[in-house]
Amino acid sequence: MSPLRRGTAGPALEIDPCMGDQQAWALRDALTRQDWPAARAVLVAAEHPDDKAFLLETCGAVPGVQDWIGTLAGDDVLAQLVRGCHAVAWAWDARGGYRAKYTARERFALFFERLRLAEASLYDVVMRTPDEAAAWAFLVRTARGLELPLEDGEFRFAQAIQRHPTSLKAHAEWLQTLCAKWSGNHEWMHQFARDGAARGGDGSMLHTLVAQAHLEVMIDLKGEERTQYMTREDVRADLRTAAGLSIWHPAAEFRPGWPLYLNTFALAFSQSGDLAAAATVFERLGDNPTEMPWGYLAGDEARSFLKARTTAFAGQR
Incomplete structure (x- = not known):
């Protein structure tokens, strides 16, 4: 770690x-x-x-x-x-x-x-x-x-x-299938994310499905609509609840591949304007960016990670 x-x-x-x-x-x-x-x-x-x-x-x-x-x-x-x-x-x-x-x-x-x-x-x-x-x-x-x-x-x-x-892999792949960009829609995707999170229990990284689902909606939006969606109070609350039941939970399962789940929350919190939450995740992450979900943003993934981290830490001063 x-x-x-x-x-x-x-x-x-x-x-x-x-x-x-x-x-x-x-x-x-x-x-x-x-x-x-x-x-x-x-x-x-x-x-x-x-x-x-x-x-x-x-x-x-x-x-x-x-x-x-x-x-x-x-x-x-x-x-x-x-x-x-x-x-x-x-x-x-x-x-x-x-x-x-x-x-x-x-x-x-x-x-x-x-x-x-x-x-x-x-x-x-x-x-x-x-x-x-x-x-x-x-x-x-x-x-x-x-x-x-x-x-x-x-x-x-x-x-x-x-x-x-x-299974983290099976749930992640089926969530992608249910995305609007593939074979589903936002309603199906969110429902599956909630069901999958409930299946996981406290400390399970399956709660990350909730954050991933919000990011999937985000990439379907542009400009101000994207910002308005991610900064909605219900979305911000969803993200904090999901993090509290997974990466922030005392029983969190940080198995191999753990940076993927922290990066997902780091991006989601950053995009939602919850800089305090984002900073907490970035501290835990260290220098461990992953290609996804930073690939959802334009430009180099590692640079996007660094920019978001700098903004999150600056917001805590």
């Missing part, structure tokens, strides 16, 4: 794709070296399903995995799982971060080609090991990307939480 600090980092601050987690770095290094026994050992050692899902998520940032992992996937279901999870990120890399109407046809073709590889790999995993919750969670995302009927994604989400009721 990073020490608390009020200073700001210099311009060299970079985003760590492994969020400071040593096991994730060990996995990344092993995959980069094409050392499957070492990579496998890291994944096998992850006893908590959320930790395993986090590690599988970090696989996506390693280039070249698809060049060799397929030769192992037939005999090793864990290699097939890595192949599928990596292909999901590989597909989104081809698509880029723009919305559909701004994405070139060639990018979409490559996106769907890679997604079909991910879909086939992950379904092979659940056919061989039906209780692999991580595979079901990643399949929620492939359903969204392939534009399958909403019922398909809902089935996959249900399968994931049947195996792991508080």
Whole structure:
């Protein structure tokens, strides 16, 4: 965990794709070296399903995995799982971060080609090991990307939480599916965020779904409308309540990947003008920005993080 600090980092601050987690770095290094026994050992050692899902998520940032992992996937279901999870990120890399109407046809073709590889790999995993919750969670995302009927994604989400009721990955992916920018609307999304938070209980990072939902509404708005929404008293109250039940709760579960949840609240509080709350979160975070949710703002993610942190701390003087 990073020490608390009020200073700001210099311009060299970079985003760590492994969020400071040593096991994730060990996995990344092993995959980069094409050392499957070492990579496998890291994944096998992850006893908590959320930790395993986090590690599988970090696989996506390693280039070249698809060049060799397929030769192992037939005999090793864990290699097939890595192949599928990596292909999901590989597909989104081809698509880029723009919305559909701004994405070139060639990018979409490559996106769907890679997604079909991910879909086939992950379904092979659940056919061989039906209780692999991580595979079901990643399949929620492939359903969204392939534009399958909403019922398909809902089935996959249900399968994931049947195996792991508080799956952070499955809930995050289904929330995205229910966003207006994909297959849902704000009403469905907010209702799901509230239901998911209630499922998590005190100290669970599932309460971050509430903050994420408000950020999803925010990015659909522009200018003054965006500010008016995020500074509404009910939104600000929602954010504080959700933080109080998760990142600020005495029983908070700061498992691997924890910076993502603090960054979500840091951005939400900053955008809502609640600088006192934002400063508290930034102190806990230290120099640990994550690509999302800062990617929701224009410009470089790390610079957006630094700017918001400077503003939050200045507001406390």
